[in-house]
Structures are given as C-alpha cells and as structure tokens.
Amino acid sequence: MRLKILLPDRVFAEQANVARIVFNTPGGSFGLLPHRSDCVAAIAPGLFVYEAVGDPEITVALDQGVLVKAGDDVLVSVRRAVAGADIGRLQHSIAAEFLTLNDLQQSQRRVSAQLESGFLTRFAAFEDA
Numbered sequence: 001m002r003l004k005i006l007l008p009d010r011v012f013a014e015q016a017n018v019a020r021i022v023f024n025t026p027g028g029s030f031g032l033l034p035h036r037s038d039c040v041a042a043i044a045p046g047l048f049v050y051e052a053v054g055d056p057e058i059t060v061a062l063d064q065g066v067l068v069k070a071g072d073d074v075l076v077s078v079r080r081a082v083a084g085a086d087i088g089r090l091q092h093s094i095a096a097e098f099l100t101l102n103d104l105q106q107s108q109r110r111v112s113a114q115l116e117s118g119f120l121t122r123f124a125a126f127e128d129a
Contacts, residue, residue, distance in 0.1 A: 001034050001069075003050055005060065005076045012081045013060070015052050021074060022049045023067065032069060041067045043078060047090060058083075061090040 003021065005012040021032040024046035032039075043065045051057045065078030084090050 001032070001072050001074050003074045003076070005048075005062075005078065005081060007081060008079065012078075013083070015050065015058075017053045018074070019051050019053050023062070023076075024048075032074065034072070036069065038071065039067075039069050043067055043076065047087070048076070048081075059087055059090060 001018040001021070003013070003015045003018045005014075019034065023030055023041075024044045025041050026044050030041060043062060045063050046061070048060045048062045049057055050060075061082040061084070062076070062078045063080040065076060068075045068077075082090060
C-alpha cells in the first residue's frame with residue numbers, strides 16, 4: 001500500500017510498501033492490510049501505527065480526521081499530527097493538544113454562541129412585530 005498523511009497545510013508523511021496500518025475510530029481500533037477492500041473510516045484522536053516492508057514500525061499521534069483506502073492508495077487527512085519515537089510522549093501530546101480545547105478555541109465558541117443567541121432573539125422579535 002502507499003500511505004499519505006495529509007495536514008491542512010502540507011503533506012505530513014508519505015510511505016510506499018506499507019504492510020499494515022492500525023488506527024483508532026470512534027468505534028474502536030481498526031487495522032488495514034494490503035488486500036483489504038476499499039473503505040472510508042473516521043479517525044478518532046489517538047495513535048496511528050504503520051509498518052513498511054523491511055522497516056520498523058512507525059507511530060504517529062493523530063487528531064480526528066478521515067482515512068480513505070482506494071486500491072493500493074491510503075490517504076489520511078487530519079487536522080494535526082505529531083511524530084515521535086517515545087509512545088509515552090505521544091500519548092501525552094494527544095492528551096495535551098488534541099483532546100482539550102485551547103483557550104482561543106473556547107473563546108471563539110463562546111463568541112459564536114453569543115452571536116447566534118443575539119441573532120435568534122432579534123429574529124424572534126422581528127417575527128412578533
């Protein structure tokens with residue numbers, strides 16, 4: 001299989017001759033082998049493991065995204081990815097970066113909710129008039 005991990009702004013990783021892939025979905029862990037049928041799967045934040053023929057296993061921490069397998073091509077599109085050799089550090093990265101919203105995201109959501117609420121209030125007042 002040919003694996004390509006895509007981020008919004010760049011190609012994070014490309015690997016040919018991939019023998020197996022293991023990743024997390026909202027329903028649990030999922031594995032791909034070269035002769036697996038074509039499929040699409042949602043990726044949950046977690047560890048993504050792949051192994052190329054003759055190479056050691058590679059572990060990457062991924063944010064949520066989507067995986068598409070079409071023929072020998074496997075495309076993974078995610079928001080964020082972190083590579084590293086130490087699985088403990090990768091799991092810490094997932095907890096610190098992927099599973100918690102940072103202050104900016106929380107602020108943006110709060111402002112968006114206030115705008116929506118104000119719009120709905122004005123719209124309801126307009127309908128009553």
